[in-house]
Amino acid sequence: MSGDQVQNDSQIEADFRANDSHKHKKDKEHKEHRHKEHKKDKDREKTKHNNSEHRDPSEKKHKEKHKDVEKHKDGEKHKDGEKHKDGEKHREEKHKDGEKHGEKHREEKHHREKDGEKHKDKHKDKDREKRKEKIKSSSGNVKIKKENGFTSPPRIKDEPVAEGYTFSPAANEKPIKRPRDDDDDMDYKPKKIKTEDVKKAKKRKQEEVDVKPKGKNKSKIPEKAADGKKRKVKKEEEEKWKWWEEERHADGIKWKFLEHKGPVFAPPYEPLPENVKFYYDCKPVKLSPKTEEVATFFAKMLDHEYTTKEIFRKNFFKDWKKEMTSEEKSLITSLSKCDFNEMGQYFKVQSEIRKNMTKEEKQKIKAENEKTLQEYGFCIMDSHKERIANFRIEPPGLFRGRGDHPKMGKLKKRIMPEDIIINCSKNSKIPPAPPGHKWKEVRYDNKVTWLVSWTENIQGSIKYIMLNPSSRIKGEKDWQKYEIARRLKSCVDKIRNTYREDWKSKEMKARQRSVALYFIDKLALRAGNEKEEGETADTVGCCSLRVEHIKLYPELDGQEFVVEFDFPGKDSIRYYNKVPVEKRVFKNLQLFMENKQPEDDLFDRLNTSILNKHLQDLMEGLTAKVFRTYNASFTLQQQLKELTNADDNVPAKILSYNRANRAVAILCNHQRAAPKTFEKSMQNLQTKIDAKKDQLLDARRELKSAKADAKVRRDERTRKMLESKKKAVQRVEEQLMKLEVQATDREENKQIALGTSKLNYLDPRISVAWCKKYGIPIEKIYNKTQREKFAWALDMAEEDFVF
């Protein structure tokens, strides 16, 4: 490192120190108390983390397993970490030069900036105050879910753009051409409904399994299929609506015709039988229906940890009392004296009874559900029958917030027709409200996609009934999302250069923005919107990170400039990561943290709207979220390229796919609780593997003796026997390998959820292209629902697709 650089860095630091100190003095007095409280929380957290250390052994096991599989499958490497490091170093060196630039006017500019930022500071301070108060009043400790056990997510960036890559126009730049057949105005009537119904779909699915699209031909008719079947499949293919080949609606218009049957309400409360009693202070008490209903919500959750949590109990009891009659209120004054066990037991028995129903009874229920689905589960949107995602109104119950949610246990009220807003076409058949009731409102807004909405009573937020992901309206948006991410690919280098430049900006705001953006890009952090204090669990994203969420190490484990992140993210899932960063980032972080308390905002001059406004200037349609999509899809494509071995068999290739998928899930921090049956199922699998190994030994022994036999006898029968023994060995070897691959996959997946990234972040065309290239049936990668959601990608992506 040059002397110039050192001087430069310290100069910059001095500048900012002088500039920011006023603000921090001002804040300091307010912070002390909060700091203490947070320290307490931290300690509690530590205990929690220690408790979760049982994960480590599995990690070891994981590594050993990994080795095992490599015996079967050469060329698979997990060198992501190192590769990433190298890339970073390279980038850092590239940008070391030219950092020195006019500092003469820096101070002057800072003063100017200071004024502009005063307002923002006010808001941040307000938030901090609120947080402080909340911490004071809440006895709740910050409980973060288990550590994921990974330090640095596998990342490979700075990869050159693949050769032959052609940039595809973004969805919002040019509409996809093909005249729409329903291009009339709002008042038109639906024509023939074109989408298949569920039964048909089921039938089709059966046939679809055989259909393995290969090659450039867009038609997916199986070559081997018998003529009749061929025709049938072809016919159904034609019936399937290819909305992606049609022109989209004009901007802002979501549909031109919408008709549906309204929502399905939760069944009314059925009072408990007389013999099932609630006890208060050991004495049976007959509760009024309303009180009893709320009591059953609690009784149904007795086995759950929730009911032991103080906040949950407190909130529940408070809301329960609101439902009680005045006599009940005066009698039932303590939750600890309430005995719900008999009620809880009753529900357990009911559930057992349901499980043990006869086949016929189960069939009957299934048929009823199917009938409801057919009646309420579809709507007509622009001449097409589309599946609704959630046509049932959420039933009443107790609110189960995630993490340390301050409102857990509160009563989620029963939604009545009077709470419901219906959205549909004016000229459609408007769904009637249930007898004796009326809707809150009937609206005809075709600039939104929802069919039904209501406001829930816990947070006061609006809930919606919307269409299934397989619908046109959702699919188009999904496709567009990936097109925006692909557009980012073409300008990401420029954006990265820009934010690097901003690390040395004279403006604090620009520096914070650029460091935050670096985290969002490098670590796929979420934007981190500001949240209302006391309304939700204390979770953060990038812009809302606080000083207490990171630790800086000038050197750690032989690496320079390491940042340790430890914070509760979305759903209170812990994000824990140690990342070496570039020196300038590190220095900036030191600066941002100076004179701040642990509970202060790391980026006190930044919020998501400032960040997104800036991103919008860099690229149309760019928001923080796009980086996650872009980096996830880019990583998948890159990892698939690196991990797939063309000579592997199908299970090994699928393992490679899952590993690529896993790299993305780790990057995005998609964790899951290890399945309860995990250890047992691994054990069972191991037993199977051992048995298969024995079987292989036997088969090999038999082969050996058959060989000896064949040498001596040399007749046809012995030769045939030898052949069959050879085949047997081969078969058992394959079976063993399959089991071992399965075990590795399962072990590696213990606490990682692949589904979220697969469904929301990975451009499906990458997977489709990969399947086509390596002859993998798409059903091995996407199940039926996923294939329906990604129908557009299945149809349009060829083997040469590049994200």
Place this chain on the structure above:
DNA sequence: TCGAACACTTAGTAACCCCATA
């Protein structure tokens, strides 16, 4: 201009269903 409201996507979990196996 800012906070609130709104619309929509992303997320993990639990219930359900179905298939392989004994």
Place this chain on the structure above:
DNA sequence: TATGGGGTTACTAAGTGTTCGA
């Protein structure tokens, strides 16, 4: 045929980002 277990689906909470209106 019963059972266990894993995959799938339903559910709904918790995010992001845009729009609205004071």
